[in-house]
Amino acid sequence: MLAYILSICEPKYHPIIEHIYYTYQEDMVRFAKFRLRNRNIPNYEIEAEDVVQNSFIKIVTYAYKIDQKSPPKILKSYVMTIVKNESSSFVHKFFKQPEAEALEGEFASMEDYTATLNILNIYEDIIDAIESLDYIYSVPIYLKVVMDFDIDEISVMLEICEKTVYTRIERAKKMLKQKVGDKFI
Amino acid sequence: MNKKTGNILLRDALIEAMLREFDRDMEKCEESPICSPEHYKKMSEIVGFDVTKPRRKPRMRKKVIIFIIAAALALTGCVAVFYRQIGNFIEEVYEKYIKVHFVEETPAAPTEIEDVYTLTYVPEGYKLAKQSINAIHIRQEYSNEAKDTIVFEQNAINSTICILDAEKGKTIFIEHKNILIYCKTIKDKYYYLWNTSFYQFSICSRYSLDEREIVKIIEGITTK
Numbered sequence: 001m002l003a004y005i006l007s008i009c010e011p012k013y014h015p016i017i018e019h020i021y022y023t024y025q026e027d028m029v030r031f032a033k034f035r036l037r038n039r040n041i042p043n044y045e046i047e048a049e050d051v052v053q054n055s056f057i058k059i060v061t062y063a064y065k066i067d068q069k070s071p072p073k074i075l076k077s078y079v080m081t082i083v084k085n086e087s088s089s090f091v092h093k094f095f096k097q098p099e100a101e102a103l104e105g106e107f108a109s110m111e112d113y114t115a116t117l118n119i120l121n122i123y124e125d126i127i128d129a130i131e132s133l134d135y136i137y138s139v140p141i142y143l144k145v146v147m148d149f150d151i152d153e154i155s156v157m158l159e160i161c162e163k164t165v166y167t168r169i170e171r172a173k174k175m176l177k178q179k180v181g182d183k184f185i
Numbered sequence: 186m187n188k189k190t191g192n193i194l195l196r197d198a199l200i201e202a203m204l205r206e207f208d209r210d211m212e213k214c215e216e217s218p219i220c221s222p223e224h225y226k227k228m229s230e231i232v233g234f235d236v237t238k239p240r241r242k243p244r245m246r247k248k249v250i251i252f253i254i255a256a257a258l259a260l261t262g263c264v265a266v267f268y269r270q271i272g273n274f275i276e277e278v279y280e281k282y283i284k285v286h287f288v289e290e291t292p293a294a295p296t297e298i299e300d301v302y303t304l305t306y307v308p309e310g311y312k313l314a315k316q317s318i319n320a321i322h323i324r325q326e327y328s329n330e331a332k333d334t335i336v337f338e339q340n341a342i343n344s345t346i347c348i349l350d351a352e353k354g355k356t357i358f359i360e361h362k363n364i365l366i367y368c369k370t371i372k373d374k375y376y377y378l379w380n381t382s383f384y385q386f387s388i389c390s391r392y393s394l395d396e397r398e399i400v401k402i403i404e405g406i407t408t409k
Contacts, residue, residue, distance in 0.1 A: 001220070001224075001228055001236075003228070003236050004228050004231050004236075014319075015318075015319065018320060025218075026218030027207075027211065027218070029216070029218045029219075029220065030211065030214050030216040030217070030218050031207060031210060031211065031214065033214075033216035033217075034210055034211075034213070034214040034216050035210070037216070045216075045221060046221060046223065046224070048216075049220050049221065049224040073200060073204065074200055076204065076207075077199075077200045077203040077204045077207075080203060080204070080207040081203050084203070084206070084207075123194060123197075123198060126194075126195065126198040127198045127201050127202045127205065130198060130199055130202035131202045131205065131206055138199075138202070138203075141199065142199045142203060145192070145195055145196050145199055146196050146199050146200055
């Protein structure tokens with residue numbers, strides 16, 4: 001798989017892509033197999049290989065977004081988020097589940113939202129709230145906040161329209177606020 | 186609580202949440218990380234070569250380098266004066282330079298570097314100044330306040346060829362604990378080459394290191 005991935009990757013990103021491959025590829029395969037098996041996907045082992053391959057294609061496509069000096073924790077969370085999205089998206093399409101409806105109206109910025117949080121007191125609550133989000137909400141907000149993806153980049157990465165990206169980020173914010181909002185000071 | 190702190194902590198919470206979910210799943214995961222033969226077959230069809238076999242790219246590059254140099258030299262009339270083998274080393278001695286490589290390929294050796302080595306001992310006053318690492322070559326440059334440099338390099342054993350300017354060079358060998366160290370003195374440069382089963386190592390400095398220093402450096406080499 002590495003040979004194929006490097007063949008579609010600009011040479012200047014080869015070191016970081018090779019690092020990701022050698023460090024995380026086995027965990028990515030195991031993670032994808034685990035998630036697909038748990039959702040009773042037939043031939044989950046074969047499908048998981050395609051999921052990991054697609055994950056690498058996405059990582060290579062946005063290799064410029066990876067800060068090569070960022071701590072391993074951030075790189076690992078990013079790589080596994082991509083695999084999580086690809087495996088969940090695969091399951092979603094396999095079972096032909098409907099997409100979330102788009103909301104109408106204006107969308108508040110991330111800065112307006114985070115300014116209202118008293119995060120020092122509710123850090124663990126926020127983590128729990130994020131973990132309770134469906135992947136269709138947690139992945140876009142992760143890409144926006146952690147990896148600083150633009151809306152159009154998230155749209156291409158997740159293969160959804162820009163309006164859906166806005167919708168899902170806004171819903172994620174609302175759901176997080178519902179779970180932790182009562183603890184604001 | 187200001188906006189900037191809120192943004193930073195939300196970012197940290199998102200990272201932590203993703204990692205916790207992954208770690209939780211992996212605790213329960215009993216899946217194998219090995220891909221299926223069908224996957225490797227598909228990859229091989231895409232890239233046009235068998236991905237399950239070691240890729241001899243460095244060796245091909247070595248052949249290309251040798252061919253280009255040989256062709257250029259043929260045009261200039263330079264021909265190897267003689268070949269000599271000492272231990273694991275083969276010298277191809279030309280009029281104005283020497284090529285040094287290792288006797289035979291080690292089939293089991295990796296074509297890419299799997300273990301990165303570094304020096305734990307350097308002569309007094311030297312510190313690591315530059316480092317570059319890629320899949321088949323590692324280079325670490327140590328320098329002192331006087332800007333003298335000691336360059337340590339690591340290459341995969343089957344992908345190595347060293348070209349030394351050797352107009353008036355002198356070659357000696359040092360043997361230490363079954364390691365044969367090829368030492369070449371050329372003008373104002375001193376080269377020290379040795380190998381393990383998988384890797385070739387070299388040190389180049391602008392002043393002579395006595396035998397004890399070289400041995401101390403080699404004995405202090407360890408994986409990172």
